[in-house]
Amino acid sequence: MSTEDVTLTAGDAEVTVQPGNGCRIGSLRVGGVELLRQGKKYGCFPMVPWCGRIADGRFRDGAAVHQMPLNSPPHAIHGFARDAEWRTARTSKTEAVFTYDLTDPWPYPGRVTQIVELTEDGLTLRMGVETYGDSFPAQAGWHPWFNRVLEDGGEPVRIDFDAAWQEERGDDHLPTGRRVEVRPGPWDDCFGMPDGVDVTLTWPGRIAVNVKSREPWVVVYDEQDAAVCVEPQTGPPNGLNTDPRLVTPIEPLETATTWTWRRL
Template structure:
């Protein structure tokens, strides 16, 4: 069965959502040209029913991978199983694998909600607002279980990549990883991962968490005729994923680094009691940019 799609439009852009597919964004495009601002999702991608084949999906109640089969809560161990055929670890939380409900919709805003019992009870909300070429996303979670648990949030946008794509996203340090893609130590970013200024993306694989981020990034697409100026709050980290030889990359605003549940001090995670909440926001402002 084809998922029900929701649409928002402003004078510059067009947003399509698939609430049933993990509360995902399917496409975000420029209205007068059809230019994708997120990785384009065609009918085949939509028919897979997989949010990670679409434009963007939410990360609740954690981002990326958790090792060791679970994590400690104040009153005991919470066991987790792998939840993806492509990864040996539980990854990206549970919200992306469940259908969300439409709570309200106006001409410029949609509110989605998920009431989940996996891996514990929580309520997640996403608010999408579109105005003057600016897409604003608010991701909010409330802990509903009686036993406290650690929470983290993030968003996983897929962005077009060409030879000319440039990124600016200031970060003080990066977590280096082992062969299993789990972090091992903090380091200053190597030269080709230093995005203090606008730089081209590296030709080699990047799949790492960057810390001491100010929440601002600029994505310039001179080959495609636009740029995105992005701002995040509740997010001191970003994950950068640059696969080799593919026409997309990901810069993910997240509240914590990979495997934070097992890092000293659990950086970026929030311990929520019943009824307590935390949130993350992310905005992407579209601007036309002269083609080369």
């Protein structure tokens, strides 16, 4: 199995996956125009085995308390699979499958699989987390960095969505546990969408991208000048403590997101 970049093509859409760089989507070009911010830490990376911040890097599983590295002090953020080397399991012109084995400092043995599938008008990302032993809590999701302004200019992107609530964010950037009405941006906030994530990014006169997922949680981050983020995920920030989902020997954690685009 290889860690070399993998490029998929369908019509005038092209996606490059970088298994050696956290299995992130390094590039998504539609009609020759790059939609994702470029750079080693950008593109679109998988968040696994947790999403967002874990308070003080600690989570509880029954009587056991586990400490994760504080990669965003005083918290741990976005998992560590984004910093790992994945392996390419198989590829075709329009689909590729990648795997990553969970290891230290994660306290449970398991495997993550990411499937990337490209069509002429859409990109589907799927992720599964399975255990090699005991059940454990986990989260999975994606953190895309969409260019605020496309590389050849034009108006900045507009973000449109209709959430049922916003998770109130404390001074520590973690949800307080209170649900409030959606407040105006800029955001670094988690929103509840119980019917599934449905967010549209529109570059006026150019292209619109609709981000969907069956998951009820999305984080929207638009506090930077260069890019905006729309992050579908299986639970809220600090969810390993507040809203855990178990990976069991008979039930892996499975999630997916689909982005579809249309020219304007």
